[in-house]
Amino acid sequence: MSDELTELPEGWCYILLKNLGELKRGKSKHRPRNDPKLYGDFVPFIQTGEVARSGGRISNFSKMYSELGVQQSRIFPKGTICITIAANIADTGILGFDACFPDSIVGLITDDRLADSYFIEYFLRTIREDLAQFAPATAQANINIEILNKVFVPLPPIQEQKRIVTKIEELNDRTQKAKKALDSIPQLCDRFHQSVLAVAFRGDLTADWREQNPDVEPASVLLEKIKQDRRQRWEEEEFAKLKASGTIRTDEKWKSRYKEPEMINSFNLPELPHAWSWASVEQFADVGTGATPLRNEPKYYENGIIPWITSGALNNLFIDKAEEFITPIAIQETNAKIFPKHTLLVAMYGEGKTRGKVAELLIEAATNQACAALILEGLASKIQPLVKLFFQKNYTDIRKLASGGVQPNLNLSMIKSTFVPIPPLQEQVEIIQVVSRLMSMIEIVEKQCQYTEDKLDRLNQSILAKAFRGELVPQEPDDEPASVLLERIRAEREKLNNSKLKSDRTSKRKSKIVEGQGFIPGLE
Known part of the structure; x- marks a missing residue:
């Protein structure tokens, strides 16, 4: 997936998704899967459908594991990015609580020094269709964690990531308010439609016409x-x-x-x-x-x-x-x-x-x-x-x-x-003409409403596209480049790993000392 990498803004760098933190599959290999002993009220259990319906923020769940269920599963912490790899491919959402989930979901626990989890989740939305193309054409479409391991993420400085997330959410809030207003229009049109028909059959719509045409049959x-x-x-x-x-x-x-x-x-x-x-x-x-x-x-x-x-x-x-x-x-x-x-x-x-x-x-x-x-x-x-x-x-x-x-x-x-x-027949003709004109106006409003909703959907996509081209918020010269931060974190990890390795070796040497045997200072 590195063939399509494009040039990034200054201070940004590419990083593999797996290097942003821990990338692990969920676990639910229970037998039998529907054993009632696995379920209770201990820890929430998230399923792919709940990720798909979350809108990126997982706040609901329909099942909970018992202590036995948790023992046979794996708990992911609040803030984990959930990525579905079966059924609904590449749907994403951030856990709002500690939870378990099945192996049809991969959890990404980001290193918050390096990556803002909300920034990464927004990015994953932009490549959902690309990831879905890797699913084989079978009855049960799915991808695997190896495909996610090959995903390159355009990474800005951490502070720029946070500014981008803030701007995206600000703009999303505006579009959501606009969409909510648009969602009310079809109902208003329907009420207007019914009102027009009601006044038509009460005679109110043609009251003036009757005054002007008193002698009809x-x-x-x-x-x-x-x-x-x-x-x-x-x-x-x-x-x-x-x-x-x-x-x-x-x-x-x-x-x-x-x-x-x-x-x-x-x-x-x-x-x-x-x-x-x-x-x-x-x-x-x-x-x-x-x-x-x-x-x-x-x-x-x-x-x-x-x-x-x-x-x-x-x-x-x-x-x-x-x-x-x-x-x-x-x-x-x-x-x-x-x-x-x-x-x-x-x-x-x-x-x-x-x-x-x-x-x-x-x-x-x-x-x-x-x-x-x-x-x-x-x-x-x-x-x-x-x-x-x-x-x-x-x-x-x-x-x-x-x-x-x-x-x-x-x-x-x-x-x-x-x-x-x-x-009267002549009045019927007048009613049909007036109602038809009003209905045409309603149709125009409804079509314009649908057109605007489509534009809002495209606007949201455009916002994300601009965000990951570095065009959504201004860059700050004082931000530490992502590459520098990444190198420092790598050095810290390497130092920590070396220290752990040395500690492990020391522990192994100590474990070989026979009980009661002394040892010479400086050679331990």
């Missing part, structure tokens, strides 16, 4: 026209079926099979603006659902050509493609059916936040049974944009309608009986 007249149009289209379709089957009817009794939508009682519903009316979904839409053909039946899926939609796709407002396809045989032999373009799909159940979501089909497609399909055709298609907007607005309320156990669900009856406030 009331919604009650529009709903009556939709009612007549739906019946007429049903009769035309039924007559075509009778004709196609060769059945000639001279009477009109067949028309009695048409089921009129139930009239609603709006007595308990909130009062609406002038010329608005309440209507249930089944008054203006045909409501149905799909099915899931048997998964173990190849003829329903192999070489399928019909898009098949599940509730997971409803997290987008529009659906123009499918992840799965079924065959025409599946349509013929199961309850699956093809819905036309512009059908509104409402998720009746699904994981997480899916239930209650609404989306519009931009393709002809079948669905599974988790989706309610609202088909607004003929004159009813004119109010489709408003109905879609209403389901977006009522997302939270619709979820509350759901009943059930662990995963509460909606059903078709709930969807059919949902009440929608219907303004």
Whole structure:
């Protein structure tokens, strides 16, 4: 790893990571590993995931070793730099307490005369991706301590290291405050979005418009026209079926099979603006659902050509493609059916936040049974944009309608009986236009927020890059060069080692003296 070394600022020098102090692997070779006797309340036991989630400062732990566990492990002191070498490669964090950890973590205990541990941890962050490249392409990626032994660290004078750490943390604090402020924006945008939809369906958004347009056709007249149009289209379709089957009817009794939508009682519903009316979904839409053909039946899926939609796709407002396809045989032999373009799909159940979501089909497609399909055709298609907007607005309320156990669900009856406030058609157009403009503004804010967050991430990387090029803080001429300090520490270590070696030799000679035997002064 020395091929990529670049020229350093004056007073800096390169040093191998292993020469900064003690570099040791953790120890957890217990058998069995999950023996409950190993765990207790004696010393914290850190795992790779806790290093990865630490943000560089390890302050939490989920397990503790017992005295037995510690006896079979190794305790690392507070301030140790932890480096993961398995699972999450080269994640780093500094221990905020004495702890043990497994052999999937390497601990670096720096000589604080030579290196500031926070400076070294920040540097290791900058080479994380480089270290990860040394991991073999296996199911369990890992590196070894020999790779860490070959890492060269650009080392400034110790006082400059401390100034760099102070500056990094000062700048990081600023970016964290900025990020915290940015993190609140999506929630504010969502609240604004809901507020816009709420005032739209209370009529507040178009109050001035109504004053300027007092003579528009009331919604009650529009709903009556939709009612007549739906019946007429049903009769035309039924007559075509009778004709196609060769059945000639001279009477009109067949028309009695048409089921009129139930009239609603709006007595308990909130009062609406002038010329608005309440209507249930089944008054203006045909409501149905799909099915899931048997998964173990190849003829329903192999070489399928019909898009098949599940509730997971409803997290987008529009659906123009499918992840799965079924065959025409599946349509013929199961309850699956093809819905036309512009059908509104409402998720009746699904994981997480899916239930209650609404989306519009931009393709002809079948669905599974988790989706309610609202088909607004003929004159009813004119109010489709408003109905879609209403389901977006009522997302939270619709979820509350759901009943059930662990995963509460909606059903078709709930969807059919949902009440929608219907303004006059001209006012609907105005509402859609105003809401669309406001939603576009929200989208611009959200995109700008994401762009700024990305810039902050790049800024943090840029700060570290400048730090290790020597460009983040000014150099002080009085700082002792790192190379001089390093040489002095080496000399001290060598002197200490020689002294220890001499002491060991003396101890060995003394151990050879027979008990009771004297020795001559000056020759010991």
